[in-house]
Amino acid sequence: xxxxxxxxxxxxxxxxxxxxxxxxxSGGGLPGGRRPAYAPGELLVKxxxxxxxxxxxxxxxxxxxxxxxxxxxxxxxxxxxxADLAVxxxxxxxxxxxxxxxxxxxxYRYLKATPNDTSFGLLWGLSTISAPGAWDLRTxxxxxxxxxxxxxxxxxxxxxxANVWSNPAEVAGDGIDNDVNGYVDDVMGxxxxxxxxxPMDSNDHGTHVAGTIAAVGDNARGVAGVCWTGKLxxxxxxxxxxxxxxxxxxxxxxxxxxxxxxxxxxSYGGGDFSQAERDEISNLEAAAIxxxxxxxxxxxxxxxxxxxxxxxxxxxxxxVAATSQDDSRAGFSNYGQNSVHxxxxxxxxxxxxxxxxTIFSDNFDDGSIGDxxxxxxxxxxxxxxxxxxxSISDSPGAxxxxxxxxxxxxxxxxxIDLSGKTGAVLTFKLKGTILAGDAxxxxxxxxxxxxxPLLGLYGDSQNEWVxxxxxxxxxxxxxxxxxxxxxxTDGSGTADGVYIDDVAVTAAAVQDTYQFLQGTSMATPHVTxxxxxxxxxxxxxxxxxxxxxxxxxxxxxxxLATTTPVLTQGRINASNSIRNVPAPPVGLxxxxxxxxQINLTWANTYYGQIGFKIxxxxxASGTFAEIANLSTNTTSYNDTGLTSSTAYTYRxxxxxxxNDSAYSSEVTATTPAxxxxxxxxxxxxxxxDTALGK
Amino acid sequence: xxPASRMFQMAIFLVLAVACAGLGxxxxxxxxxxxQTIERKPGVTGEGxxxxxxxxxxxxxxxxxxAGTIASIQREVHLETVKVVSSPNLFLMKIVDDTxxxxxxxxxxxxxxxxxxxxxxVRRIQ
Numbered sequence: 001x002x003x004x005x006x007x008x009x010x011x012x013x014x015x016x017x018x019x020x021x022x023x024x025x026s027g028g029g030l031p032g033g034r035r036p037a038y039a040p041g042e043l044l045v046k047x048x049x050x051x052x053x054x055x056x057x058x059x060x061x062x063x064x065x066x067x068x069x070x071x072x073x074x075x076x077x078x079x080x081x082x083a084d085l086a087v088x089x090x091x092x093x094x095x096x097x098x099x100x101x102x103x104x105x106x107x108y109r110y111l112k113a114t115p116n117d118t119s120f121g122l123l124w125g126l127s128t129i130s131a132p133g134a135w136d137l138r139t140x141x142x143x144x145x146x147x148x149x150x151x152x153x154x155x156x157x158x159x160x161x162a163n164v165w166s167n168p169a170e171v172a173g174d175g176i177d178n179d180v181n182g183y184v185d186d187v188m189g190x191x192x193x194x195x196x197x198x199p200m201d202s203n204d205h206g207t208h209v210a211g212t213i214a215a216v217g218d219n220a221r222g223v224a225g226v227c228w229t230g231k232l233x234x235x236x237x238x239x240x241x242x243x244x245x246x247x248x249x250x251x252x253x254x255x256x257x258x259x260x261x262x263x264x265x266x267s268y269g270g271g272d273f274s275q276a277e278r279d280e281i282s283n284l285e286a287a288a289i290x291x292x293x294x295x296x297x298x299x300x301x302x303x304x305x306x307x308x309x310x311x312x313x314x315x316x317x318x319x320v321a322a323t324s325q326d327d328s329r330a331g332f333s334n335y336g337q338n339s340v341h342x343x344x345x346x347x348x349x350x351x352x353x354x355x356x357x358t359i360f361s362d363n364f365d366d367g368s369i370g371d372x373x374x375x376x377x378x379x380x381x382x383x384x385x386x387x388x389x390x391s392i393s394d395s396p397g398a399x400x401x402x403x404x405x406x407x408x409x410x411x412x413x414x415x416i417d418l419s420g421k422t423g424a425v426l427t428f429k430l431k432g433t434i435l436a437g438d439a440x441x442x443x444x445x446x447x448x449x450x451x452x453p454l455l456g457l458y459g460d461s462q463n464e465w466v467x468x469x470x471x472x473x474x475x476x477x478x479x480x481x482x483x484x485x486x487x488x489t490d491g492s493g494t495a496d497g498v499y500i501d502d503v504a505v506t507a508a509a510v511q512d513t514y515q516f517l518q519g520t521s522m523a524t525p526h527v528t529x530x531x532x533x534x535x536x537x538x539x540x541x542x543x544x545x546x547x548x549x550x551x552x553x554x555x556x557x558x559x560l561a562t563t564t565p566v567l568t569q570g571r572i573n574a575s576n577s578i579r580n581v582p583a584p585p586v587g588l589x590x591x592x593x594x595x596x597q598i599n600l601t602w603a604n605t606y607y608g609q610i611g612f613k614i615x616x617x618x619x620a621s622g623t624f625a626e627i628a629n630l631s632t633n634t635t636s637y638n639d640t641g642l643t644s645s646t647a648y649t650y651r652x653x654x655x656x657x658x659n660d661s662a663y664s665s666e667v668t669a670t671t672p673a674x675x676x677x678x679x680x681x682x683x684x685x686x687x688x689d690t691a692l693g694k
Numbered sequence: 695x696x697p698a699s700r701m702f703q704m705a706i707f708l709v710l711a712v713a714c715a716g717l718g719x720x721x722x723x724x725x726x727x728x729x730q731t732i733e734r735k736p737g738v739t740g741e742g743x744x745x746x747x748x749x750x751x752x753x754x755x756x757x758x759x760x761a762g763t764i765a766s767i768q769r770e771v772h773l774e775t776v777k778v779v780s781s782p783n784l785f786l787m788k789i790v791d792d793t794x795x796x797x798x799x800x801x802x803x804x805x806x807x808x809x810x811x812x813x814x815x816v817r818r819i820q
């Protein structure tokens with residue numbers, strides 16, 4: 001019984017080879033993350049039945065080919081080639097031999113490539129977009145540099161560091177602008193917020209995004225990106241609280257353009273149209289650079305309420321919505337039939353998290369501020385976060401308001417040592433009320449005689465504790481750094497003041513940490529990684545052909561078809577994109593226009609170059625035959641010269657230069673009987689173009 | 695404890711280190727034109743209302759506008775160049791008096807040499 005099972009498996013193996021053989025390109029061990037397609041020095045050969053034994057003997061003698069095994073059930077010989085006969089040469093010999101029915105390489109079959117990263121099982125998004133199918137062909141994206149314009153990236157993270165771009169024209173740490181681009185020692189990108197060469201992430205967002213694009217794959221650690229290897233150019237334009245000015249974003253885009261990025265990840269947005277930002281993205285278009293942009297997290301329609309940069313009407317932009325694990329649209333995700341192009345996974349996305357170490361912390365729960373230098377009336381209060389313990393307040397005590405016309409501060413007495421540190425951030429919790437005209441400032445200093453305000457606030461937190469984050473990037477590297485809270489009031493009235501708790505200063509550290517996040521920000525890097533993967537696999541593609549691959553090869557989802565649609569009605573499919581297998585047409589309908597004409601229409605869901613093959617059958621018992629092969633991206637076809645009073649059934653396939661799609665659903669229409677008299681009058685109406693009409 | 699005369703929302707204004715250099719201790723009091731810097735936190739009212747950086751404008755001059763012309767426009771509109779954002783002629787400028795961003799943008803657009811001027815809008819991570 002065991003023997004029989006083995007034989008069936010072997011037979012299946014050969015059959016699979018026959019069916020799938022042509023899908024795989026030529027060549028043995030290929031560089032760049034490819035795996036060999038077939039075994040060197042071996043063939044599978046089937047001789048014509050009467051000749052098997054004789055032919056095998058002849059070939060053995062003539063070319064030194066030996067038979068390793070014979071699969072008698074299917075008449076196939078597994079042969080070993082001599083060392084001086086290459087697989088391609090041997091194939092030619094065999095295929096020219098009239099006694100050979102077929103000959104083919106002994107193809108390798110791979111289990112769908114899954115990396116050994118320890119948390120790969122959590123990456124539902126990569127499975128859903130069929131990344132393993134794409135990885136059968138390529139895992140390396142180094143040929144397409146990806147710029148991440150974000151809150152920086154933890155470039156020392158053990159699951160990212162190896163995939164950080166290195167500026168070939170800059171020497172690290174020599175204090176010289178070697179490539180004369182205006183940025184000194186910009187070896188991995190630039191920090192446009194702090195104005196230095198260390199674009200460390202002090203928010204978490206950029207590191208998460210970068211990990212989805214290109215966390216190191218198959219390194220037995222953490223997660224894998226869409227790209228297992230690649231080059232991430234790190235451009236920090238967003239501060240610790242996740243806000244950027246368009247001036248910094250534009251400068252970052254110009255940097256990416258000048259330094260050879262092919263794809264830019266833009267996991268951010270805003271509602272205001274900026275002509276300057278649009279101009280720079282036009283420059284990117286001229287430089288054939290793709291900008292992959294988050295559609296936005298307002299749950300609204302970008303066609304009516306734009307979100308920029310996703311909504312600029314420029315060809316090099318791909319706007320990305322977010323889907324969840326059941327392939328529904330994530331509730332927060334924006335959409336737009338015209339202005340949002342595809343969706344990608346954006347909930348419960350697990351990726352890299354920057355390492356952080358605590359430099360200073362105080363939750364005041366010892367009830368003491370002996371190690372703080374405070375001006376009266378700053379002191380401890382039992383109005384603490386979490387309801388127990390202590391906080392500090394500018395006016396502690398029951399019902400205590402702050403006074404008019406005061407200027408009082410509180411600070412840790414000892415300096416904080418940030419030497420050798422980057423990405424420093426002050427976090428604290430705050431609640432309370434401060435009147436307009438009064439303000440609480442957060443100030444920093446290198447010397448407690450000279451203070452610089454970084455933040456000022458007033459208002460009413462509605463009795464809620466608010467998390468505050470202050471970017472201390474200006475203190476990075478300082479051996480003695482100070483911060484303080486300072487209340488200044490005018491004479492126009494008083495209020496309860498503020499309570500501050502859980503004060504901490506943290507800085508970047510090397511740690512192997514990860515976290516779940518969600519957002520169209522998390523969907524976007526799936527598409528960015530795919531663009532880099534497709535481009536690296538097929539470098540001859542133009543940037544708009546890469547966009548076609550991504551938009552036209554989606555999996556259609558009903559959730560993206562009607563009330564909250566995107567242009568392609570689809571979520572990306574990496575395996576189909578890298579193979580250029582288009583999605584089938586949807587929304588096919590057939591309408592009899594006359595007794596001799598039926599008009600077909602289908603939904604406008606494709607981008608750029610795509611063609612369509614129309615098949616028709618007549619009556620219930622007919623067979624489908626192709627009646628037209630359209631080479632343009634259209635949404636209609638008029639079938640003329642038909643017989644009256646006849647039912648015709650149609651189906652349509654899309655086709656790229658490489659592959660046909662699956663068939664659309666079938667539709668049937670019946671031509672009416674010829675009208676009695678005046679038939680010519682209807683003739684003109686036959687050619688009304690039903691395409692779109694909008 | 696006096697209730698707020700208006701129902702203030704928690705409004706926070708960021709005082710950038712650069713922008714702050716010349717400001718006295720009373721700077722920013724009242725917070726008019728202030729900007730939100732609250733971390734994205736569901737349920738915090740007032741979040742997300744800040745649309746652009748205070749006191750800054752982006753200006754694109756026509757190709758070939760000479761430095762002298764740009765300098766005289768800056769003087770007339772009370773601006774200083776922070777930096778050239780992208781060559782050749784997109785400038786980030788700082789308003790050196792208390793003119794509002796909106797008013798400054800309008801004034802700039804009256805010049806023939808100015809292709810456009812706009813606030814330095816903010817974007818947020820999604």
